[in-house]
Amino acid sequence: MTEKDVVIIGAGPAGLACATRLKEIGVNDVLLIEREKKLGGILNQCIHDGFGLHKFKETLTGPEYIERYLQKLINYKVEVLSDTMVVNLFPDKSMILSGPWGREKIKAKAVVLAMGCRERTAGAIWLAGSRPAGVYTAGVAQRLMNIDNYMIGNEVVILGSGDVGLIMARRLTLEGARVLMVLEKLPYSSGLPRNISQCLNDYDIPLYLKTTVTRIHGKARIEGVTYVSLDDEGKPIPGSERFIRCDTLLLSVGLIPENELSREAGVAIHPVTGGPIVNDTYQTNIEGVFAAGNVLHVHDLADWASMEGELVADFAKRYLEGSLPQTQNWIEVKAGEGIRYVLPQRISGKIDVNLLFRVSFPARNKHIVIKDKDRIIKRKRVINPHPAIMENIEVKRDELKGVQSLEVMIE
Amino acid sequence: MFDIGIVGGGAVGSSIAYELSRFNLKIAVFEKEPDVIFGASGRNSGVVHAGFYYRPGSLKAKLCVEGNKKIKEWMKILNVPFKATGKILVAFEEEEVQELYKLKEIGDTNGVEGLEIIKGSENVQKLCPTVGEAVACMYSPATAIFSPYLFVIALAETNLLNDVKYFLNCKIVEVKRENGNFMLKDQNGNRYECRWLINATGVHCAEFSKMVGIDSYRIYPCKGEYLLLDKALAPLLNMPIYPVPSKDVGAYLGVHITPTVEGPITIGPSAEYIEDPEGYETTPEIMEQLFQGGYKLWPYFKRSDVIRTFTGVRAKPVPPGDKTFYDFLIKEEESVPNFINLIGIESPGFTSAPAIARVVREIIEKKEKLIPKEKFVPASPRKERFEDLPEEEKQRRARENPEYGEIICRCEKVTKREIIEAIENPLGAKTLASIKYRTRAMMGRCQGGYCLPKIVEILEKEFGYKPEDFQLHKEGSWLFSGRMRKND
Incomplete structure (x- = not known):
């Protein structure tokens, strides 16, 4: 069985930063695993700018941000296995990899979890009504539009004011769709203030706070939604129900760190962050298993995820040397x-x-x-x-x- | 011309076709939806019932007990996953214990095997360690769980091998009698002729019967909502837990909590009369009731464990408030010879389906001799899920075929090979939901967040789908309004 010093699972902003940093500090036996063909994770579909302000002191698109790391990756000759999914992770830091090349078990001295996060779905928020086509999570819509070249609808309501939803409000508008409204059940937006300003206000898209969808209409394709105002306790105010016709509902209702593999390996998960419980060396309860980026907790900016990846590279090195604080x-x-x-x-x-x-x-x-x-x-x-x-x-x-x-x- | 025309391709329609395809008969199944599992067949608890709820001597009692044995045999033959979990009915109050004894007596009379009353919370928990604080339970070892949609798909695919013709997207809109035969017309004007006509339209049975000229039945659609919980909880539930049946709605088993063979757990169903026979909606109030009801039976889940909600609709032949017992109605209509009506086939209709098929066969046999086919194919080949294979075998297959190495659905670990086989399904069902039911892709906790775009890519690149070809389930459930940019 192949054994590596460090295996990094996921080549998004955290994983890429971790891999390059490891090389910079002299750890050479590193394997970076990515399930997609292209490295970069979700940033590949983030064609808007605003990335890199902290890390590179300039504003970049997602793919440009990734490009900075890819150059380094090539220069440093980091070993990369793309198009490969880690399907099982075991407590002894062995794992099963699978890809078009085949399937095999490998082992690592140290593992860096950098799998990112996934989106909360309609089912997870108990969204009521029928189950027609045209209900997309914002990130899936973003991928279908920006990578796969599909237009997902024309008359759009967005539920939830998470950043991906806000970005997609602007994106859909620019592509000729009508974004009718963004609804947020909380009394404040869950997205960054700059996104409210640049993606909604600049395009006259209304944001209704303390408002949510209570029913999806339509059997085949979505035909509209019923939405209501919520009182201070988050309960629907009777009589406030209104109907709006739409052919698409986008959900931007939260991101969940993706820890299925971590759980399988026995990594303890924090109930609030949804990510591993870590100590000040970003080590989980399993010795030699570290976590960085959105798999640990959902970050506001890709820059922070990358910086966390770099930090973890330093700790992983010290772990290999046996010099972590005890x-x-x-x-x-x-x-x-x-x-x-x-x-x-x-x-x-x-x-x-x-x-x-x-x-x-x-x-x-x-x-x-x-x-x-x-x-x-x-x-x-x-x-x-x-x-x-x-x-x-x-x-x-x-x-x-x-x-x-x-x-x-x-x- | 067909000898047999079956309208409705779900569990009952496809079971009847399976039963009759052993004989030299030309059989057609007309299904209005683009797949055979979009009605009640794909919207239920996935439980093989034992038969202790139904009045002794009734068809429901007889066919459920017969069906319980038969459907398990069929599933073995068809290689459909089921688990002989048994189930418990739990009493939380002393007065409910009497009800358990009544049910046991009914069950014993009906010929249900192995029913047992178990008293004391500790003893109940020996059977099912995670059940809430119960005073007693009835244990039914004959009850099982199964995959309802894989069963119907397996039946349909086997039927195809036995030369049954399936017409999907085929809604019969007109039935006429000509020369003693039935002339059917679908929504596109296509015509079909058959000698026997079987009404297996489920919740639409009264409507269809009227089309054939018999307007004496009424169906009162009664909705049942469900919550579906993350399969991470699967190790905590070893068998379905049912309450003592409610007396508020006739023939309602009450909110129960049920493991599925694939892992996720269902809580439900509710029971509300609605107007629309396809009113598959969920509502905030009922979801809350299900949560509370389920929690009483099994206090092991949180709100955030819900991954999906869904709804089925029962074909009830009695209006709201009517609590009298009513039976399945299966008969050849005297006024329309060779027209076999199946009315009010709600629970335990799925369990009974193989027995219902036997009854239908006997009705036909009374009038004509059925000659067994020389070559009857008992089952279409069905593969195990790749994920269920031993690791060594997985590695061997992945080495030989790259499509086994590529994981498309990460939650349910579905390989590209399995997706492609589902796309190429012999029925020719072309919707995304068809792939979902066949593979479990898009069914897990991320609900397609990861795999939907990958499946779209496969359909586009390897099957030439254009944006307008993508359909989620029903006709008109388009996914895309077009391209963002022209493709080069």
């Missing part, structure tokens, strides 16, 4: 008042750590406080905290001396 006393990191989740979920206290977190609700002029019981370790002002925006606070090793537990909260 401890018996992990410090648990808790999401406190007003915080949805914090990552990593446990830290050693022996290295600097960049805590990543999301707030639960939009607010103004707040403070993020990091505490050990009643002792305040760090405090940072945030002007406009918003669930759609990932926040971070760096905590230095020195600040963690003697710390028993950590809680991040908003004040």
Whole structure:
């Protein structure tokens, strides 16, 4: 059985960054596995720009962003297996690969999970009504349009204001479809403010907050939807039902880290992030199995996923060398008042750590406080905290001396 | 001219064709949908019933008990997956225990084998470790779970090998009598002639009967909604769990929780009378009721475990509020000789289908001698799912054929070879749902998020589909309005 030092599963922004970084720091026995023929993951279908501002200090389209890494990949002669799916992953870090070339089992000393995420579906949000054609998740629609050259409909309602939905509102409009409205059940958009401005406002597409679809109409192709206003508790307001005719419903109702393989291998999954529980070296509960990018938690920007991939490359190298920080006393990191989740979920206290977190609700002029019981370790002002925006606070090793537990909260 | 014209290609219609295709008869099946599993046959709990719910001596009782044995035999022959799980009916209150005894008595009288009353929560949990806190249960070892759509597809594909003609997308809109035969016309004006006419139209049976000239039946469509749960929960449920039947709706078994042979778990069905015989809609209120009802039986799932909701419609011959027992009606109509009516074939209609087919055969045999075919093919070849093969065999096949190496559906691990075989299905069903039911692609937790574009690509590149050729299920269920840009 082939054995590799590091196998990276998934060649999206996280996996590509991890693979190239590993080569840069001298880890040579690396295999990058991608199930698609082309490397790059979802970025291949993201033909809009806005990628790379943080990583490359310029704005790129998805394919351009990927191209930067592909050049490096070729220069560094990274071993790549595309068109190959990891169908099983086992706790001993062996895995079964399958592709048109055949099927076989290989083994790795270290595994980097970088499988990305998938979209929440109509069934998962209990969408009621009939089951006609023309109900697409936004990402599938994006792929069908931008890669496969199919137009998916003409009169479109979008449910959910996730970023992919917003991007597709603009895309469909530019292609001549009428985007009638975007509905969001929350009192705020779940997409980035810049996307609301550039994809909806600029095209006069209305966004209705506290509104959702309660019924899909049509037997063959969708013929319309019933939508309702929601009260402060998220319950439909009686009498607020309205019908709108449409031939397409796009769903942009959330992304779920894709951890089927991780679960099979026995990786512990966090109930809120949907991704693995990791420590400050991005290692999961299985020694030598790391996670980076959207498989770990859904990021706002591809840039962050890539940076996480690079970070994990460093830790994977240290793992191979046996120089990762060791401890018996992990410090648990808790999401406190007003915080949805914090990552990593446990830290050693022996290295600097960049805590990543999301707030639960939009607010103004707040403070993020990091505490050990009643002792305040760090405090940072945030002007406009918003669930759609990932926040971070760096905590230095020195600040963690003697710390028993950590809680991040908003004040 | 056909000897036998069967209208409706679902479980009942295809079972009748299977039964009759053993004889020298020219048989045609007319199915209005583009596939044979779009009606009640693909929209049910997937349970082989034992037969303890039905009044002793009734057709439902007799045909269900007979069908229970027969459908299992047929599934073995046809190589259709089923599991002899047994099932439990659970009583949560002391007063419900009496109901269990009544059901057992009915079951024993009907000839159901092995029924047993088990008392005490601990003993119930020995049978089914994850059931909610029950005071007692009735265990029915004869109950089984199966794949309803694979069964009907296997029947239809076998029927083709026995020279049964299937007409898909063929809605019979007119029936006339000419020279003692039936002249049928479909929605496109095509004409067909047959000597015997069998009404296997399920929820449309009254309507069709009227078309043939008998307007004495009424069907009151009664919808049943379901929730479908992620197969990750499969290890936690070893058999269907049913409540003691409700008394509010006639012949309603109540919300139950059922494992499927493929892994996902169903919760349902509800029971609401509706106007539209094809009102396959789900509603927020009922989904909530199903969630609550299911949770009482089996407190092991969360809201986020739901991957899909779906609905079936029962062909009830009694109006809302009528709780009298009513039976299947299977008869040759005196006023229209050679017209066999099947009315009110709702649950346990699927389990009974092979027995219903036997009854229909006997009706025909009363009037004419049926001569067995020399070469009857008992089953069309059916392959195991690639995913169910041992790993070594998978590797061997993937080495030999690249299409076995390429995984198209990641959730259900369906290979490209299997997708292609489904596209090339002998019935000629061309919809995406046809591929779904045959392979399980698009049926898993991502609901086609990954594999739909891949299947579209295969259809385009290897089968020459144009944008307008893609159809999800029913006629008119188009996927694409055209190309974004002209292809070079």
